[in-house]
Amino acid sequence: MKLITDVAAMQAESKRARCAGHRLALVPTMGSLHDGHLQLVRRAREVADHVTVSIFVNPTQFAPGEDYDRYPRDLDGDMGRLAEAGGADVVYAPPPLAMYQDGSSGLAWVTVERLTEHLCGPYRAGHFNGVTTIVSKLFNACQPDAAVFGLKDAQQFFVLRRMVRDLDFGIEMVGVDTVREEDGLAMSSRNRYLSGAARDQAIALSRSVFGAREAILSGRVDADGVRALMREPFSKAPLAEVEYAEVVDGELLQPVGQFRAGQTVIAAVAARIDGARLIDNAIVEVPSWVG
Numbered sequence: 001m002k003l004i005t006d007v008a009a010m011q012a013e014s015k016r017a018r019c020a021g022h023r024l025a026l027v028p029t030m031g032s033l034h035d036g037h038l039q040l041v042r043r044a045r046e047v048a049d050h051v052t053v054s055i056f057v058n059p060t061q062f063a064p065g066e067d068y069d070r071y072p073r074d075l076d077g078d079m080g081r082l083a084e085a086g087g088a089d090v091v092y093a094p095p096p097l098a099m100y101q102d103g104s105s106g107l108a109w110v111t112v113e114r115l116t117e118h119l120c121g122p123y124r125a126g127h128f129n130g131v132t133t134i135v136s137k138l139f140n141a142c143q144p145d146a147a148v149f150g151l152k153d154a155q156q157f158f159v160l161r162r163m164v165r166d167l168d169f170g171i172e173m174v175g176v177d178t179v180r181e182e183d184g185l186a187m188s189s190r191n192r193y194l195s196g197a198a199r200d201q202a203i204a205l206s207r208s209v210f211g212a213r214e215a216i217l218s219g220r221v222d223a224d225g226v227r228a229l230m231r232e233p234f235s236k237a238p239l240a241e242v243e244y245a246e247v248v249d250g251e252l253l254q255p256v257g258q259f260r261a262g263q264t265v266i267a268a269v270a271a272r273i274d275g276a277r278l279i280d281n282a283i284v285e286v287p288s289w290v291g
C-alpha cells in the first residue's frame with residue numbers, strides 16, 4: 001500500500017493509474033477503521049481495480065463543542081487493519097495543513113439544499129457543508145470513477161449523491177449496507193466512547209429502526225404512528241437522549257405524512273448516550289399492496 005499525504009502526489013498517482021487503464025474507486029473515511037469500513041473497501045474492490053482509502057478527520061464537519069479533538073486517530077492501526085483485510089492500493093492521509101493551507105477552512109464551500117433541512121441538519125450546524133466540501137476536495141485529489149460510502153450515514157449518502165448529480169461530477173456513487181454488531185448495534189467509530197450500561201442501552205437505536213421497518217413492511221401507513229413506535233425502545237434506555245426519530249422520503253429527505261405504495265422512505269434516529277452521539281436508520285420500500 002502506498003501512503004500519500006499531499007494533494008499533488010495523489011493527483012499524479014490517480015493520473016498514472018488511469019493512464020495505465022485502471023478503474024479507480026475511493027473510500028473516504030475519517031480513520032479509526034472497523035469492520036464496517038473494511039466492508040466498504042471490499043465493495044470498492046468489486047467495482048474498481050485501483051482502490052484508494054482516504055483517512056482525514058475533517059475539522060469543518062464538526063460543529064463547535066463536538067468531538068473533533070477526541071475523535072480517535074490511529075494511522076498505524078488503520079494501515080494494519082487495512083493490510084489484514086487485503087489492503088488498498090493507496091492510503092491517502094493528508095495532514096490538516098495539506099487540506100486547509102491557511103490552517104482553517106477555505107473560502108469556497110459546496111452546499112446541498114433541501115436534503116440537509118431535517119434529520120441531522122438542524123442538530124449539527126454546518127456539518128453537511130463541511131462534508132460536501134471535503135468530499136469534493138477528496139474527489140478532486142483522488143479523481144475516482146466510483147466512490148463507496150456506508151449507508152449508516154444515509155443522509156450523508158443521499159446528500160453526496162445529489163451533489164454528484166447536480167454538479168456533474170461523473171462519479172458512480174455506491175452505498176453499502178450497515179454492518180452491525182451481533183446484538184444489532186450499527187458499527188461506528190464512536191461506539192468506542194461507550195462502555196457498560198451505555199453500551200447495553202445503545203441497542204435502543206437499532207431496535208427503533210428495525211421496529212419502524214417491520215411496521216412499514218406490515219402495511220402501516222401513518223408516519224406519526226411509526227415515529228411514536230420508534231421512540232418506544234428508548235423507554236428502556238434511560239441514559240439515552242433522543243434527538244430525533246423521524247421518517248422522511250428517499251428523494252428530498254422531507255418528513256412523510258402517509259406512506260404511498262412503492263415509495264422509498266428512511267426511518268432514522270439519533271440519540272446521545274453518555275456523551276456519544278449515535279445514529280441509525282432503515283431504508284424501506286413501502287409494499288406495493290399498501291394504500
Ligand code: PAF
Nearest residue numbers: 028029030058131134153
Ligand atoms: O463518513 C465519514 O467518515 C465522513 O463524513 C467522510 C465522508 C469521510 C467525510 O469526511
